[in-house]
C-alpha cells in the first residue's frame with residue numbers, strides 16, 4: 047500500500063506524535079474528545095523527510111494527496127479554497143515531534159488575494175478585519191516563504207502609525223490597512239522581482255515548503271542540538287481553517303497554562319489580547335491582559351475555556367500550555383501541549399500530580415527533564431545581600447534564577463563577550479528567535495517589552511536561564527547601547543543583577559550562594575534513588591568538592607585527579623624539584639616532601655566520604671604542564687635545586703612534546719619513574735589506614751586507578767610495585783586494610799584487549815574524554831575549531847565530548863565489558879568522563895550494565911534522575 051502522507055484531524059490521535067508531530071497529534075486528540083478545534087489536516091513528518099530526499103521538492107504523489115485533503119477540508123468546513131464568495135482561509139503551521147517553541151514559522155490567513163479581500167470586506171461589513179488579515183498574510187508570507195525580512199514591513203507599519211498619529215496597530219483603520227497591504231505588495235515586488243502570488247494553491251505549496259525548509263534553519267538546528275532532537279525526525283505541517291480573533295472587540299486571542307510555568311502553582315495562568323491575531327500576544331505588540339480579566343469581557347468563552355482546561359489536564363495528566371482564539375464570543379482551541387516549565391515548576395507539578403492522585407511516583411520521576419535540574423543547582427542570590435539591596439526596577443519574574451553580569455545590548459555581543467570569559471546580562475527591547483545563541487551565552491536576560499509568554503520568557507524558561515521580562519520603566523536606546531532606569535544611565539559593560547523569580551532588577555553586583563536540595567527537589571530525588579539501580583559517584587579532587595557532591599547525593603568518588611593537588615604554590619615548588627631531578631635519589635628526596643601533603647589530602651577525602659568508595663587516579667598529565675614558564679619562577683627553581691638556570695631551561699626544553707596528549711603521560715610516567723607511583727601508593731595507603739583507625743565502622747577500601755593503560759604487561763609492571771609498596775605499608779602498620787588496583791579504559795587498545803587486562807584489574811573505569819579523543823583521533827582541546835563546520839554539514843549532530851558517541855566509543859565500552867567480565871566476575875565498572883553527567887549517555891551506561899557513573903558534583907542530581915529514568 048502506498049504511504050499515507052495526510053491525515054484529517056479526525057483521523058489522528060495523541061499517540062501519533064512521531065508521524066503527525068506534537069501539534070498535529072494534539073489537534074487530532076482535541077478533535078476526538080470533542081473540543082472546539084478549527085478543522086484541517088496534517089501532512090506527516092515522513093512527507094518532510096521525503097521532501098529532503100527529493101532535493102527539497104514536494105513530489106507529485108504527495109502534492110496530489112494534499113490537494114485531495116484540501117477538498118476534504120472544503121467539504122468539512124463548507125468553504126472553498128480561493129472562492130470569492132465563501133473563501134476557505136487557512137493557517138499553515140509547523141509541528142515537530144518534540145515541541146520547538148518559536149523555532150519554526152507559521153503563516154496565517156492563507157488563501158487571500160485582492161479579489162477575495164474586496165469581497166469578504168464588503169460581505170462581512172467588516173473591511174478593517176479583511177484588510178488586517180490580508181496585510182498580515184502578505185507580511186508573514188513574505189517573511190517566512192520568501193525570506194524578505196520582517197523589518198521592512200515593521201518599518202512600514204511604524205511609518206503608518208506615525209503618519210496617523212497613533213500608537214497601536216489596532217488604531218489603524220480599514221483604509222490604513224488597505225494602504226499598508228498595497229505598500230507591502232510593492233515592497234515584495236521590489237525585493238523579489240515578481241508580483242505577490244494570487245493563486246491560493248500556489249500560496250499553499252509555497253507555505254508548506256517553507257515549513258519543511260524551516261526544519262533546517264540555523265535557529266532550529268541550534269535548538270535541536272541543545273535539546274537532543276535528531277535532525278532526522280523532520281517536521282509535520284498542519285493546514286487548519288482560520289478562527290479570527292481580529293474581527294473586533296468581541297474577539298481576541300490568548301495563551302494560557304493550567305499551572306504557573308514559573309512556580310508550578312495550580313491555577314490558570316496566561317494572557318489575552320482583544321482584537322488580535324496569532325503572535326500578537328507573544329510578540330509584545332501590545333501589553334496583553336491577564337487571563338483572569340478575560341472573565342469580565344468574555345464570560346461565556348471564559349467559562350468554557352475553564353472547562354476545557356480541566357478536561358485537557360485530566361486527559362493528559364499534566365500541565366497544559368494552550369493557545370486559543372475567541373471569534374465573536376465563541377472559543378476555538380488552536381493548540382495544547384504539555385507545557386514547558388522551569389525546573390522548580392517541574393518538581394512542584396510532578397509532586398502535586400502525585401498528591402492529586404493523577405500520577406504515580408515512577409511517572410513523576412519520568413516527567414522531569416534531568417537537564418533542567420541544572421538551573422536549580424546554580425547559585426541563588428545571597429539572601430542577606432538581597433534583603434539589604436534595594437531594587438531599582440521591576441519586571442516580570444519570567445524565568446527564575448539569579449543573574450549577575452555586565453550589560454550587553456545585542457545577542458552577538460553576548461556571544462562574543464561570553465567567549466572571552468565575561469559574564470553578561472543581555473538587555474533588549476524584546477528578543478526574537480534570532481537571538482537564541484546570544485541568550486544562551488548570557489547569565490540572564492532582561493527585556494523592556496513582553497509578558498510571561500513573550501519569546502524571551504518562553505525560550506529562557508526552556509534553557510533554564512534567568513529572565514526578567516517587560517520592565518517598561520527602562521528607557522531604552524539600543525542604537526547607542528545604553529538605557530536609563532531609576533534615573534541612572536547604564537552603559538555596555540556596567541554591572542547589573544536580576545532576579546528571575548521576583549522580577550527585581552538591581553544596580554551592580556549582588557553576591558550569590560550555592561543551591562541545596564530540599565522540599566520537592568528532595569522528594570523527587572528520593573523517589574529517583576528508589577528506582578535506580580546504577581550508582582552515582584562524583585569526580586572530585588578536593589574535600590570541599592567531595593562534600594558538595596555528597597550533599598547532592600554522590601555515593602562515592604569515581605575519579606580523584608591527584609595532579610590537581612599539586613598546583614598550590616607551596617607544593618608546585620616541590621613538584622618542580624621532582625621533575626627537574628637528575629637522579630632517582632634527588633627525585634625521591636623531592637617526592638618525600640610531597641608525600642605527607644598527598645597523604646593529608648587523601649585523609650581529608652576519606653573523611654569527607656565517610657566510608658564510601660574513593661577511586662584515586664595516579665598522576666596522569668604530561669610533566670611539562672607543571673614546569674615554570676616565568677623567568678622568575680625558573681630562577682627560583684634553579685636556586686632551590688642548586689643548579690644553573692641554563693640546566694633548568696634545558697630540562698624544561700627536554701620535556702617539550704609534539705603531541706603531549708599522546709606523549710609521556712599516564713602510566714607511562716609510572717613506568718619511567720616508578721618512585722612517583724610508589725610515593726602515591728604510600729600516601730593513599732597510609733591515609734586509608736589512619737582514617738580506618740579513627741572510624742572503625744566505615745568501609746575504607748582504597749581504589750587505586752592506573753591511567754592510560756593500553757597493554758596487560760604495562761598494567762602488570764606498574765601494579766607489581768604498587769602492590770609491593772602497599773603491602774609493605776599495611777604490614778608495617780599491622781593493619782588489615784584491603785585495597786583494589788584497577789585501570790582506566792581510555793585507549794581503544796585497552797578496550798580491544800580487555801579480556802587480558804581484566805585478569806589484572808579489580809575494576810575498569812571508562813575515561814570517555816580520552817577514549818573519545820583517541821577513538822575519533824582528534825584532540826578535545828582543538829576540536830572546537832572545526833566541530834561547528836561538522837554540525838553545519840550534518841556530519842555530527844552533537845559534540846562527542848558532551849554526548850557519548852554510542853555507535854563508536856560506546857561499542858568499545860560494550861566490547862570491553864563483554865571481554866572483561868567473564869574473565870573477572872568481580873570486576874566492577876564505571877565511567878568518569880564528562881559523559882557521566884549527560885542524561886542520554888547515562889541511559890546508555892545503564893543499558894550496557896555499568897555499576898556506576900561518576901560526574902562533576904553539580905551534575906550528580908542530574909545523573910541520579912537520569913539513572914532512575916533509565917531503570918524505569
Ligand code: ADP
Pocket residue numbers: 084136137138139140146147148149150151152154286287288289290291299323324325369370371380381
Ligand atoms: P508556534 O508553534 O510558533 O506557536 P503556531 O503554529 O502555534 O506557532 O501558530 C502561532 C499562532 O498563530 C497560534 O498561537 C495562533 O494564535 C495562531 N494560529 C495558528 N493557526 C490558527 C488558526 N487556524 N486560526 C487562528 N489562529 C491561528
Ligand code: MG
Pocket residue numbers: 369381
Ligand atoms: Mg503555538
Ligand code: MG
Pocket residue numbers: 666753754792813815816
Ligand atoms: Mg584520561
